Amino acid sequence: MKFTNILSTQKKLFFMFLIVALLPLLTLGVISYMQSTKVVNGKLSNYNQFSGEKIKTELNQILVDMYYGTAAIQQYLADNTSINLKHQKPKTYWDFKVANNLERLLQAHEKSNIRGIYVITSSGYYYGNYSFKVDQFKELELWKRGFRSGNTEIGIYKPNHYRYNNLQYALGLLVPLKFSYGVLNDSFLFIETDLDSLFDSMNLLEEDLHSRITIRDETGKLLYQTKSDEQDLKDDVVWKEYTHINNWELEIRVPRDAFYQSSNVIFKIVLIGILVAFFLALILSYIFSNQFTKRILNLKFAMEEVSKGVFEKKVSFHTKDEIGKLGLHFNRMVDRIKQLMEEVRQKELMKREAEMKAIHYQINPHLLFNTLNTIQWKARLDGNEEIGKMLLHLTKVLEGNLDFTIELIPLKKEIEAIKHFLIIQELRFGSHFTFSLRMDDRIEQGLIPRMTIQPMLENIFFHAFEDGKGNIELEITKTKGYFQLALKDNGKGMSQDKLNTLFLTPNEKVRGGIGLSNVKQKFYIHYGNDYLINVNSVVNQGTVISISWPIRWGGHYDE
Template identity: 75%
Template structure:
């Protein structure tokens, strides 16, 4: 309703704007959602990949360290073939045993292992000679191992090497407790350089503002990113667990940081939509103004014509649809002027023709009164046959001169044709036979008025000779339709004429209008929901089949309305 109260220019302006904005907003939303989905997906995949990679490296490092520790422990547990001391070697045999252990330690020292040491109870150690035992014993991992008496593993920064190149190491300390082995109450230390691992974690911490936490299998904190931010429930979290000892590796990213790229995309898309909206606003105004300029001129010209001013002429400067409309308007105005002149000339002639037509009309009441007078005159003169014929003719004419095309009951239609048959019997005598098959309940069914008589007239005038023959009428009900079959045994109709039996006759040819009227009546009441089929064999007769929808008398009022 709001749009209907606006001018055409404003409506066109709004329509142009809406047509421009809907695809822009749709494409903008789709672009934002798809871009954000791709960026967030890649970011999520990157975090998951990084966590998976760190977990895999930790698993590999731990596997190597535990394997080396087990091999070295197995070697030291054999007291029959190994003779090592807690002090610095003094004899050739001691140097030889120490040398064998050193070779074993070197054999298990892979590229990423910083050092492998056996620390004895006298603070003497076997391994590389750049190790400061006293400085190492200040580390928390040593203190935990010393007081617990169990193996300990941890991440820390080494400060006890003479040539220190590692910033972070993963250290494993295993107490050596043998029943028969050598170096009892000593400690096996294996340290692996994990600077590469920390470089990867540093990328996550700096670039993505991630907070990384590593806990051992009993929940003790091994590593945690230094950050002033606190953990929140809405943080994006990736969780991994190592396969070797079930360490928990957690990557936590604040929601604001994770969706920062999405917000940037949203801002860019919003700016683009805003710019497109301004452009659409300007273009909509220009197009609507240009488009309605010609319409406004046409509107003013129409207003003048509506006031009876026909002297103005619309100037046309374009060849588009508006220009063509202006040309047609000018032609229409000229035509109206011509028609008005013709109307003035013909108006007096029309009045005169109407007055003359009144004198030539036939008054049905005069006709019926005259026929009734003749009928009573025949009875008074004793001519009963003429009286009967006039009586039946009057009844037939009552139906023919009733010009409405309402639906009537089959009972009324059958009663009207009884008078037609009576006239034919008076005319031809008892030379024809009529049979009717119909269930009594079908008498309430509706049929267009004056449907049967034109078809029966066609039988008597064209099919029978001297009115001799048989006519079979059958009314049935089939599903939702009535079905009428009219069959005669007369001359039959050639196929070329049969095809045009219910079509509009040629105006130059007399007759044939009755059957066409039958078709028209069914079409008026039922549209295309009816069927008329004809079949004929020359010399044997003709069959007409009519099917139409079922309607009953009690469904309609006296005027035939539903």
């Protein structure tokens, strides 16, 4: 025996509610965690990338300013007519004037982020801002390398060679000046740029995201590296940017644990939420399963009573949830069953009544047909052809109508029967009326209750026409699963009171034809309530009878 077969309904519902509650919660939790992590890590990655690009752009702009400024000053100094100092240290008025022009030239190329531009001679004399302490500057590794090699040097360092307002970080460019004239030959052009704003941006990454930033020149020489005890690992998250001027490499490295720290926090929050939701789902599943089980048991007991034939048993739920709606539909079903049983009982009574009438008025068909044939031949022998024809067509009408074994006949046979009936009326009244029929040959095998149209035609000749004068139109069509019949005359019409009683069962004592009530009764017996009879009439203008009933076919039919 399977495990589920030994569980009670309450336990099954309990586990079902628990699973139904937990699966969306777990799915939602996992999706929330994944999406939140994706968004947070994406924003963090974008922030790091944006910061790296910002630092690279700022550094690139600084280098552009420094290199272009150096090139412009070098081009100016290369002209021996521009700066022609006689002595390194000015001694004459001419020397002071030329030195002043040189310092103005250097100041003219200073921008907002350039701290100073200096020309330093080989003897140690310099031209530029007088707050510059050249002796302390010569202690920098940048100066020592450039002085020894005679090559251009660039580097990042912490300057202390100013008399006041020393920078935290600076970028210095030392360029040797090679001229064939004057005292500036073998001197150096030095440009120094303030990097404090750049390092403020870098410090944000270093402090907030635990990033380690490294800057290397085009040869791979280290220019700057964040002070940290952490080692570079393969799983570190790394971004790299390169400057356009000299292809410096800017590397931002974030430890994996630090980068995914926010994801871990999100995971803990989601896990706590899932655990809380689990306990709530546990409690609510028990409460709901218990409540549902009680109402389901009440519904089960009511169904058992109905199965025993007790249709007075109903359930009473005061809730509007699914179980309450189920109880409401159950009560409606019981009422519908009672209604259908009553309809079946009424139909059986009507059928039994019709059978009793048929038995009461039963006529031996052979005796009737033989008698009519005898009268017909007698009329011919006596030379009364008109009576003979009437009897012939009456026999054709009765052949179909006296066959009680077939209740539904093809439209084709019903039309044939009314044609014989109309010939009798023509022999009776003469050619004072017209009859037109519109029906597609493809629906002539459609079934209709036997002897349906003839009583309506009788009603027209006996009540609507005077001396058989008038026009009759019959149209039969098929649409959307139903046959549509429309019988129209231009007779006397009838009042609303007459319309209201047209299809009611007549008084048993009144003699007459089959009547229109039998037409309605036949449709009800065969189709239940799935039919429609409608009558529109205007006094002195005519009447239209419309009938709609479900499509059924007899014999062979090709759509």
